[in-house]
Structures are given as structure tokens and as C-alpha cells.
Amino acid sequence: xxxxxxxxxxxxxxxxxxxxxxxxxxxxxxxxxxxxxxxxxxxxxxxxxxxxxxxxxxxxxxxxxxxxxxxxxxxxxxxxxxxxxxxxxxxxxxxxxxxxxxxxxxxxxxxxxxxxxxxxxxxxxxxxxxxxxxxxxxxxxxxxxxxxxxxxxxxxxxxxxxxxxxxxxxxxxxxxxxxxxxxxxxxxxxxxxxxxxxxxxxxxxxxxxxxxxxxxxxxxxxxxxxxxxxxxxxxxxxxxxxxxxxxxxxxxxxxxxxxxxxxxxxxxxxxxxxxxxxxxxxxxxxxxxxxx
Amino acid sequence: xxxxxxxxxxxxxxxxxxxxxxxxxxxxxxxxxxxxxxxxxxxxxxxxxxxxxxxxxxxxxxxxxxxxxxxxxxxxxxxxxxxxxxxxxxxxxxxxxxxxxxxxxxxxxxxxxxxxxxxxxxxxxxxxxxxxxxxxxxxxxxxxxxxxxxxxxxxxxxxxxxxxxxxxxxxxxxxxxxxxxxxxxxxxxxxxxxxxxxxxxxxxxxxxxxxxxxxxxxxxxxxxxxxxxxxxxx
Numbered sequence: 001x002x003x004x005x006x007x008x009x010x011x012x013x014x015x016x017x018x019x020x021x022x023x024x025x026x027x028x029x030x031x032x033x034x035x036x037x038x039x040x041x042x043x044x045x046x047x048x049x050x051x052x053x054x055x056x057x058x059x060x061x062x063x064x065x066x067x068x069x070x071x072x073x074x075x076x077x078x079x080x081x082x083x084x085x086x087x088x089x090x091x092x093x094x095x096x097x098x099x100x101x102x103x104x105x106x107x108x109x110x111x112x113x114x115x116x117x118x119x120x121x122x123x124x125x126x127x128x129x130x131x132x133x134x135x136x137x138x139x140x141x142x143x144x145x146x147x148x149x150x151x152x153x154x155x156x157x158x159x160x161x162x163x164x165x166x167x168x169x170x171x172x173x174x175x176x177x178x179x180x181x182x183x184x185x186x187x188x189x190x191x192x193x194x195x196x197x198x199x200x201x202x203x204x205x206x207x208x209x210x211x212x213x214x215x216x217x218x219x220x221x222x223x224x225x226x227x228x229x230x231x232x233x234x235x236x237x238x239x240x241x242x243x244x245x246x247x248x249x250x251x252x253x254x255x256x257x258x259x260x261x262x263x264x265x266x267x268x269x270x271x272x273x274x275x276x277x278x279x280x281x282x283x284x285x286x287x288x289x290x291x292x
Numbered sequence: 293x294x295x296x297x298x299x300x301x302x303x304x305x306x307x308x309x310x311x312x313x314x315x316x317x318x319x320x321x322x323x324x325x326x327x328x329x330x331x332x333x334x335x336x337x338x339x340x341x342x343x344x345x346x347x348x349x350x351x352x353x354x355x356x357x358x359x360x361x362x363x364x365x366x367x368x369x370x371x372x373x374x375x376x377x378x379x380x381x382x383x384x385x386x387x388x389x390x391x392x393x394x395x396x397x398x399x400x401x402x403x404x405x406x407x408x409x410x411x412x413x414x415x416x417x418x419x420x421x422x423x424x425x426x427x428x429x430x431x432x433x434x435x436x437x438x439x440x441x442x443x444x445x446x447x448x449x450x451x452x453x454x455x456x457x458x459x460x461x462x463x464x465x466x467x468x469x470x471x472x473x474x475x476x477x478x479x480x481x482x483x484x485x486x487x488x489x490x491x492x493x494x495x496x497x498x499x500x501x502x503x504x505x506x507x508x509x510x511x512x513x514x515x516x517x518x519x520x521x522x523x524x525x526x
Contacts (some may be wrong), residue, residue, distance in 0.1 A: 060506075127380055164391075164394065167383070167387060167391055168391070168394065170380070170382065170383060171380045171383065174380035174382055174383065175378050175379070175380055175381075176381060177342070177374060177378060178361045178374060178378040178379065178436075178439075179380075180364075181340060181342070181362065181372050181374055181378075181440070181442055182366065182371075182391060182392045182393075182394055182395070182439060182440075182442070183362060183363035183366040183367065183394055183395035183443065184363070184391075184394055185361075185363055190359060195351070273385060
């Protein structure tokens with residue numbers, strides 16, 4: 001019973017880590033940059049969702065759509081303000097710009113949503129009573145979150161496979177020079193990558209909010225988990241990011257249940273080390289040279 | 293068709309092209325030759341807007357292209373087949389070709405052009421669902437050419453289409469270039485391989501140290517031992 005409970009809750013958090021990892025991977029694929037502000041984008045989106053849902057009493061679905069739209073806009077804006085002016089600078093400057101952005105977002109969140117010690121809670125979406133499915137004990141909330149994460153992933157895969165915008169992003173990631181030579185505006189593609197990455201962070205935040213408390217410093221830890229998942233998956237592979245997320249979530253949950261709750265924070269790094277020893281390029285990344 | 297005048301390109305303080313002027317007459321194949329580092333690829337990149345020229349003009353049928361963005365130049369009618377085949381390896385052949393038409397909205401004509409590319413390179417029709425990265429070097433070169441054709445260019449720039457190809461395939465590439473020209477396409481071809489240049493081009497320009505050193509009809513120029521020795525290291 002304990003195992004199945006830990007497994008299900010591990011998959012749930014893993015699905016959220018997978019979403020965070022997807023956002024990191026999509027930005028990295030397009031631009032070669034690891035966005036160190038990804039966790040802060042998530043945190044801000046969590047607060048925005050709280051304002052819409054708790055503050056303005058909008059229904060959860062509306063708050064979700066609103067937050068996702070605002071997340072997209074924040075991505076566009078950060079590209080314009082922080083990254084576009086650095087388009088011809090080296091990669092290190094861009095990475096530092098993301099670090100700077102993370103501080104700005106954290107400061108802004110403190111200004112708007114209160115001091116450091118404020119932990120805002122998000123109301124649960126469903127009843128708290130667990131459902132028993134044979135040997136599995138499932139909390140309805142987890143089911144909603146996992147289904148939501150899955151829906152976002154499917155929408156995301158469809159975007160890449162079926163839309164011209166998605167294909168333009170794929171082409172730019174594959175070979176930016178060739179993309180320019182057919183007339184793809186690669187500067188717009190990079191903006192799109194930041195915007196979509198930020199949008200996914202927002203979706204993850206809204207799904208996660210009912211399971212956790214919101215505070216301005218929550219971003220970095222979530223970024224680390226997502227980054228771990230992305231590295232495990234190979235940093236440029238979207239399916240790898242999903243697999244890595246689930247793996248990190250499950251290992252973390254099992255470590256917390258069977259060893260000690262303090263082991264939860266260490267577990268993702270043990271996963272990274274183990275994977276990198278066995279497959280230095282990540283689980284699903286084949287023969288690609290890493291840029292950062 | 294394409295008139296390049298006093299083109300200058302510099303990377304920082306380093307002048308790569310000092311003063312390049314030449315014409316590509318409508319319906320002709322013109323070769324641009326030169327040793328390593330003579331600036332051949334830079335000329336093409338300046339023509340397609342990948343690098344911004346410091347001075348000079350590039351006119352396509354009178355329309356000024358110098359200083360414009362690549363997408364604007366592509367809409368004007370200049371397309372480049374990059375060196376080293378630069379296909380998008382993780383995408384299928386069909387996706388590579390279809391994205392070539394990303395600047396266009398004329399759906400019916402795009403479908404016609406796709407058929408024309410498949411007629412020109414029947415292997416690509418058979419392998420249209422395969423990932424481009426899994427094709428042979430010659431087939432990837434076909435994808436790169438087909439993708440450039442999908443922009444519906446008036447003037448096609450080809451950067452060493454024979455480089456890295458097996459000798460048996462180079463002949464096919466020469467045939468493809470001649471066939472495109474028969475279909476009324478004006479072509480500027482950059483080559484290291486003098487044999488390929490001589491086989492396709494009517495005129496040739498030889499680039500040295502960022503300037504056009506000699507020009508003339510390809511037949512005389514590329515048979516001249518003095519030219520081959522002084523400029524092309526033969």
C-alpha cells in the first residue's frame with residue numbers, strides 16, 4: 001500500500017517536473033541557453049493564478065487560461081527586453097541575463113504579493129477523500145493534476161508536429177542558418193521559444209498550486225528539479241524531458257517514503273549522477289554536442 | 293538579372309570583401325571561383341542577407357537587396373543552397389521541402405512546385421517520409437536544392453554543391469544544375485571543383501583576396517593554365 005501510494009504521488013509530482021523540464025528544454029533547443037529564470041517564471045505564474053482564482057474569485061479554469069496567457073506575454077516581454085538586445089552576444093551573457101531576470105522576478109513578486117515569510121495557499125480543486133482503485137490509493141487531486149499535465153504535453157507535442165510555428169522552431173533548432181535561408185525569422189523563433197517555455201511554466205504552476213504553498217523563493221528548487229529532469233533526458237529531447245521528470249518524481253517520492261523525508265531533496269541529484277555515469281548524453285539524446 | 297557593385301564586407305576590422313563587382317545575366321549559369329579563404333561564401337552570405345554588407349549594392353532586376361533581411365531578399369527572389377547540405381536532419385524530407393515555402397501563401401503554386409521538385413529528384417518522392425538526416429550525402433544535397441527551389445527563386449545561389457559528394461554522384465549534380473538552368477533559372481555557382489564549374493558555367497569570375505581578379509567566358513578562363521596556377525592553385 002505504501003509503495004503504490006508513493007508511486008502514484010511520485011508520478012504526479014513527476015508529471016509536473018516533466019512540464020518544468022519541457023519549458024527548459026524548449027528554450028535550450030532553440031537558443032542553446034539554459035533559462036535560470038524558469039523557476040521564477042513559474043513562481044510568478046503561481047501568484048498570478050492565486051490573484052485570479054482566490055483574489056478575483058474567478059473559476060479555476062478561467063484562472064488557468066488567464067495565467068497561461070499572461071505567462072506567454074511575460075515570455076514575449078522578457079525576450080524583447082532581456083534577450084533580443086543580446087542577440088549577438090556570447091552564450092555566457094545570455095545565461096547571465098536569465099540569472100538577472102530571476103532576481104528581478106523574485107523582487108517583483110515580493111513587492112506585489114508581500115514579504116518573504118508569506119506563504120499563500122491555493123484552495124484544493126477536489127474533495128480530499130482518497131479513492132481506492134484495487135491496490136492503488138489515489139487522491140483525486142493527484143488525478144486531476146496528472147491528467148492536466150498529460151493534456152499540456154499532448155497539446156505541446158501536437159504543436160511541434162502539426163503547426164508551421166512548431167516546425168519553424170524545430171527547423172531553427174536543427175540548423176539556424178538553413179532556417180534563415182528559407183526566410184524563417186529566427187529572432188521571432190527565439191521569442192516564440194521563450195514565450196512557449198514561459199507558457200508551459202505557467203501551466204505547470206497553475207496545476208501545481210493546489211498541491212503546494214506559494215512563496216517568492218519557491219522557484220529555484222522547482223527549477224533544480226526540472227533541470228535535473230531535463231539533464232536526465234538529454235537537455236534537447238522533449239520525450240526525454242517527460243521521462244526524466246517522471247523518473248525524478250518517482251525516485252524522490254520513494255526516497256522520501258522509505259529512507260527519510262530529507263532524502264527527497266538529494267534524490268534528484270543521485271538520479272542525475274547515475275544517468276550521467278551510464279549515459280553521459282542523457283537517456284534520450286543521441287550524439288548531440290552540448291552547448292552549455 | 294543580378295548586379296553586384298562595389299560590395300564590401302568586413303568582420304570587425306577585418307575586410308573580407310574589399311570591392312566586388314560582377315553581373316549574373318538572366319538565364320545564365322555563372323561560376324564564382326577562388327581558393328580557400330578568398331571570400332566566396334561571404335559573397336553568397338552577403339547576397340542573401342546573412343551578413344550585412346558594409347557598402348555596395350546588390351540589385352535583382354533593379355530592386356536593391358543590399359542591407360535587407362534574409363526573408364525580404366528571399367521574397368525578392370534570391371535563394372541560397374548552403375554549403376555542407378545543411379538540411380534539417382530530424383525532420384522528414386517532405387517537411388524540409390514544405391518549410392522551404394514558408395514565406396509564400398500561394399498554396400496551389402506551392403503544391404505544383406513540390407511536384408516539380410519530386411519530378412526533378414524522383415528519389416525524394418520515394419523517401420519523402422524519411423528523416424532527412426538518414427539520407428545519403430547526394431540525397432541530402434537534393435533536399436537542400438529542392439528546399440531552395442520551394443522559395444520559387446529567380447536567381448539561385450549554390451555554395452559548392454559538389455563538395456563532399458562521391459565522384460559518381462557529382463555527375464548527377466552537374467546534370468541537375470543544367471536541368472534547372474534549362475527550366476529558366478539563373479544560377480550563380482560557387483565551386484572549388486574547376487571541372488564542375490567548367491561543365492556548367494558560361495561565365496566565370498575568380499575571387500582573390502576579396503576582389504575579383506579575373507573574369508571571362510568560362511571556356512577560355514578555366515582552360516588557361518596561367519589562371520589555374522595563379523589563382524586556383526593548380
